[in-house]
Amino acid sequence: MTNQTTPINLTDLTFHELEALIVSLGEPPYRARQVWQWLWQKLCRDIELMTDVSKALRTRLSEAAVIAWPRVLRVSESADGTVKFLLGLADGEAVECVLIPERDHYTACLSTQVGCAMACGFCATGMLGFRRNMTPGEMLGQVLVARQYLLDKGEPLSLRNLVFMGMGEPLLNYENLVKTLEALHHPQGLDFSSRRITVSTAGVRRHLLDLGKTGLCSLAISLHAPTQEKREKIMPGAAKLALPELIEILRQYPLKPRESLTFEYLLLAGVNDADADARELVRLLSRVKAKVNLIVYNATPGLPYRQPSPERVFAFQEILKAKGITTTIRKSKGADIAAACGQLRAEAGCPADGGA
Ligand code: SAH
Secondary structure (H helix, E strand, C coil), X not given: CCCCCCCEEHHHCCHHHHHHHHHHCCCCCCHHHHHHHHHHCCCCCCHHXXXXXXXXXXXXXXXXXXXXXXXXXXXXXXXXXXXXXXXECCCCCEEEEEEEECCCCEEEECCCEEXXXXXXXXXXXXXXXXXXXXXXXXHHHHHHHHHHHHHHHCCCCCEEEEEECCCCCHHHHHHHHHHHHHHHHCCCCXXXXXXXXXXXXXXXXXXXXXXXXXXXXXXXXXXXXXXXXHHHHHCCCHHHCCHHHHHHHHHCCCCCCCCCEEEEEEECCXXXXXXXXXXXXXXXXXXXXXXXXXXXXXXXXXXXXXXXCHHHHHHHHHHHHHCCCCEEECCCCCHHHCCCCCCCCCCCCCCCCCCC
């Protein structure tokens, strides 16, 4: 398994892949557990520091592999406590991830791709186009960086929830996403339960039900329009899967007892925020076990959309609630540092201006 040109990044490996590597180096498989704990619980970045691993294994591992975290190019801190990281990847690409303070914990918003192919008309990431998929180690690296940041700050609140709502479309990077979710769950590693992880998708046919069958996360769907016609205008990529068909697929989505699907609905003034849109949405969602999370549009320079007034947002919410649909309004955080929903763009080539 040794590869001289591009060494293996240990954070890219599943537990079983790590076991196989260790066996290939002539060691018993149970040593993998020790190495895994160093990687994910002790945030170790140097194989030589794995003190309870034999010197011989450390040497052989160091010849075959490295531990590569994303490089922190910039840290931006919002007045509301939200923190945005610009992360440099090994090939010079960059992504952003966001750490959001909640009442008693932190939530991290993770990216899954460099750029995005979905081309939603209201989203800064969509304007970048697609560059490449992120590896499991790069996705998990965001969690490691966030954990280390909180540790360095002596922050008492812990990182407890993860949302895959950063840059990219998770279902278009499915194999790496599942490896990432499996690593997150490992009890000797980061040990996140599925209730603490949400994957958000604009809705792609391939792998939607597969993800449900893994039971590794809950699902959120970026709906944003109550009819196919409106959806095509604002989400041309996602709308390739027609709305009636999306709903039919979601009807088969395996839900745990008392679980429902979360539909995200982005309110764009004059586009999809009328009473008639809300009523149409109620009709559409009557076919599934749904709750709705309303998102007020966050302005992105260069895009033509506007925020609806607070009154409009509440009126829209009331129509859904009156029909028995649990409807929350997402609190926007980090807008002053362009860290709010839809504002992530990670301009590569941004000068690294400290914070690392
Ligand atoms: N591709 C996935 C993951 C991105 S999640 C998905 O579409 O679900 C990011 C969420 O923020 C999505 O619901 C997205 O539609 C929403 N969003 C995009 N641009 C936004 C903006 N300018 N203001 C508020 N929310 C936005």
